[in-house]
Amino acid sequence: MKELLAQRVNPDVSSALAGLFPKDPDPSAVTFAAGSPNEQLFPVKAVQAAFNTAIETQGAHLFQYQSSQGNLALRQKLVTRIAKWGQVTTKAENIVLTVGGQQGIELVAKALLDPGDDIAVEVPTYIGALAAFDLYQPHYHAVPLQADGLDLDALEATLKRYPKTKLLYTVPDYHNPTGITMSVAKRQQLVALANRYNVVILEDTPYRDLGYESAPLPAIKSFDTEGRVIFLSSFSKILMPALRTGWLVADGDILQAILKVRLASDLEATGVTHAAINAYMDANDIDQHIAHMTTHYKQQRDAMLRGLAAYFPDEATYTKPAGGFFDWVTLPQGIDADQLMYDVISPQAHVTYVPATNFYPNRDVHNALRLSFSGLAPQTIDNGMHRLGDQLKAAIHAASPVI
Secondary structure (H helix, E strand, O other), rough: HHHEEEEEHHHHHHHHOOOOOOOOOOOOOOOOOOOOOOHOOHHOOOOOOOHHHHHHHHHHHHHHHOOOOOOOOHHHHHHHHHHHHHOOOOOOHEEEEHHHHHHHHHHHHHHOOOOOEEEEEEOOOHHHHHHHHOOOOOOEEEEEEEEEEEEEEHHHHHHHHHOOOOOEEOOOOOOOOOOOOHHHHHHHHHHHHHHHOOEEEEEEOOOOOOOOOOOOOOOOHOOOOOOOOOEEOOOOOOHHHHOOOEHHHHHHHHHHHHHHHHHHHHHOOOOHHHHHHHHHHHOHHHHHHHHHHHHHHHHHHHHHHHHHHOOOOOOOOOOOOOOOOEEEEOOOOOHHHHHHHHHHHHHOOOOOOOEEHHOOOOOEEEEEEEOOOOOOOOHHHHHHHHHHHHHHHHHHHHHOOOO
């Protein structure tokens, strides 16, 4: 039946997300692969009470079809939160609740991209975004990251060379996969570039609440004067992933296009969950909960940084994230982190990570890897980093020419 399938789901081309997190049955296995929140920090009882409150308050009507944009009371809370948290001025009618941030990316791709369209993505970039964009068959243009975010000179050179570029995708806060944060100056300059070259910016920021050193920077959307920045975030990292509730902020024609494709996709996200999140926020201080989470995540981040300094080879370089869930490690040229993990490190040391190839649209970078600390206790992180560091030292030594 392959011949009946749409070209966008070519069965000979695997999804970027397929088989990403290999399972190791060994009881000593340590996985730095999945960027999952620490479930020990989930406010289970408070969310359970919130679901009960929503059902008791609204009764049978709660289970009826609701607004395609999502629960109005929750959207109004997000208006206030985004203004305080990202310096973004918007209205409830400009917010769309989505099935996690991932659906937000897919809806934007569906609304904007035709096959062959030019899009710019920072590299490395979020795997799930590539998986969503791939279905719409764009031409990717990779823009490198610097220590303070996108290389704007490289971006402008790309936009000059490909003047029909429609979309730029960026994760400016505690970037997935590198942990890098874009500077305020670059956020402002990025909007100016987008205005000059008529590009839409998709600002994906699910981690911006999870800073360990300082408050979040102003959102890129806060500098938007022409309605060309789409702001996207999620409750997955600050409450629970299984709630599958994200939100996006958009304007004008872009908002209307997103709403149109949303209706064709699923009519609406689940109103029951939206009402429960709204009830949770009525009864609880979500910022207090986030502060509790970040205290623990900072301890985990610090354990990983100590492990990198103590156990990793001198030839490796790594980022020092101020928030989020990830460190990015770059190895010497010639070291294939993908082959190394599957052939040596996973079977021998029982440690896994995500190799760099998954974060590049052309899968053409091999000597780097992403490490996630978010789901592991500090002692487990130390143990895994020691084992991983020893394996990387051995691999680099084996690859070095004998003089």
